[in-house]
Amino acid sequence: VGTVSLYDSEGERQHTIYLGAAPEYGKKSFLERLEREIERAKKRYPEATLVGIADGAESNWKFLEKQTEEQILDFYHASGYLGALAEALHPNTVSKQKEWLTENCRELKHEKGKAGELLNLMKEVKEEKSHSKNLTEKLQAAITYYENHQHQMDYAEYLEKKYPIGSGVT
Numbered sequence: 393v394g395t396v397s398l399y400d401s402e403g404e405r406q407h408t409i410y411l412g413a414a415p416e417y418g419k420k421s422f423l424e425r426l427e428r429e430i431e432r433a434k435k436r437y438p439e440a441t442l443v444g445i446a447d448g449a450e451s452n453w454k455f456l457e458k459q460t461e462e463q464i465l466d467f468y469h470a471s472g473y474l475g476a477l478a479e480a481l482h483p484n485t486v487s488k489q490k491e492w493l494t495e496n497c498r499e500l501k502h503e504k505g506k507a508g509e510l511l512n513l514m515k516e517v518k519e520e521k522s523h524s525k526n527l528t529e530k531l532q533a534a535i536t537y538y539e540n541h542q543h544q545m546d547y548a549e550y551l552e553k554k555y556p557i558g559s560g561v562t
Contacts, residue, residue, distance in 0.1 A: 441555075445556060474496055480521060504546065
């Protein structure tokens, strides 16, 4: 599933083209259809800034890097990895975990450089404390995810530019 959405200068979605296909190895025919829709949008709106939003799958980024000027990691996916850090910082206290998550998701969305700060904190917490094997694995997965995508997580900047930060429309 993929979409091509058009936004106005205030960041309001004006139109969306939805594309879907049956599962296919490599997604070749689907990506060709999506590329054609993007080319149509480029021709019709040559001054538009093309922004790609996706989850962390490498194949998405290979495609989007060729088609768009900026690539954004879907905020929902980025925030989803913070649960392990909340659990490590506040073990056995669900209310504190939720409070920490709420505050840090807000900061990730609105403060420049927050993704890097969270990545550093993940590394520190993983090294400083002894955790269960399961939690250590979740922390390492979060570290790897943030290392791979930190450059696509400048949410405060994207919001200043009136870009969407989520692929929820898809």
